Amino acid sequence: MVSDAAMSFTRDCLKGKVALITGGGSGIGRGITSRFMELGAQTIIVSRKYDRVKSTAEELEKQVGGSCYPVQGDVRDYNAIGKIFDHVMEKFNKVDILINCAAGNFLAMPDKLSYNAFRTVMEIDAHGSFICSQHAFNKSFSKIGGGIIINISMTLHYTGALLQTHAGTAKAGIDAMTKHLAAEWGPCGVRVNGVAPGPIAGTAGMSKLGTSKAPVPHGTSKKNDAGDDELDQLTAFIPLQRLGNQKDIANSVVFLCLPEASFITGHTLVVDGGTWLTAGNFAVLDTAVRKAWVERGKAIRAIANDTEFTSKL
Ligand code: COA
């Protein structure tokens, strides 16, 4: 593995920058916030649970130094996010960088998912990223003559991953938005890029999407937690033979925010050790999920007395 010392950016390379990170209170967003603070940025973190962003801000200021300002907010609430940007503009005079990291996810079969569950994920991920991006542009970037947006995406929609219709649809929308906004706002000095993480150890994403939590069959969940054996099996499928960590993602985000990346826009950078090439449809690797998937098909075809694939395909 590459040592921390070997992957250092120039100290203070983000000095003078103000960055707002949604979902910055936990997981990958927290990792990005911490790295930004190490490199001199002033950070603002926004999420629904004030206790979470407040304690993260206090811990990071103590551990890392620098500045982290916690704000309670729901990225789905257009007016509330607008007011947060107004408040941040008053307090910091600008926002240079927006990181859209807030998201919600779980494993679910599309035929069992409630419409509200689908809409909730679409609203947090896709609508939330648009809401924050538009406010960042109108309230800050258009006033200071430029800015940077990084959308945190994923790779599961590249392969149509099982149990991920809701999140995959939302993230595919985000990837499209990355390109649209890059084209629209490029002449205004705004760069828009994405980072698509693979499996990142120790995050909610990993614990919620571990396939031992998968709903099999028909909506019930398996009871065992993702154990070491299961992680070892996943790791064996990953070309670079390890899970990712928060620094892998944070360093990629930093790179895309630096002048060294000043000609990169509209791109989503996959940071996954090659996972999607070999295990992109990860749930289908799980025996129980695969069995439930095949059995559901057989059961539905049997209802139509069509146990072989015939004219309906
Ligand atoms: N499987 C299927 N449906 C689920 C679900 C699950 N594991 N968890 C929640 N839902 C459904 C709820 O039942 C509800 O639908 P209903 O009204 O038809 O019953 C709908 O999703 C909304 O749930 P609710 O808890 O009211 O929404 P919320 O806005 O508070 O929470 C979630 C959003 C569901 C995405 C929640 O998991 C969350 O807040 N996650 C943030 C953390 C996270 O997911 N991190 C991983 C990022 S990769």
Ligand code: NAP
């Ligand atoms: P996480 O810790 O649960 O991060 C999600 C964050 O979003 C939380 O801090 C949560 O805080 C916030 N959030 C959720 N709904 C919100 C809302 N409506 N408004 C504002 N904030 C909201 O999970 P993570 O695994 O680190 O995931 C972070 C990002 O990486 C996500 O975009 C995810 O899709 C992406 N990703 C993760 C992995 C992985 O392996 N972990 C892989 C691929 C992609 P509150 O609950 O306080 O609101």
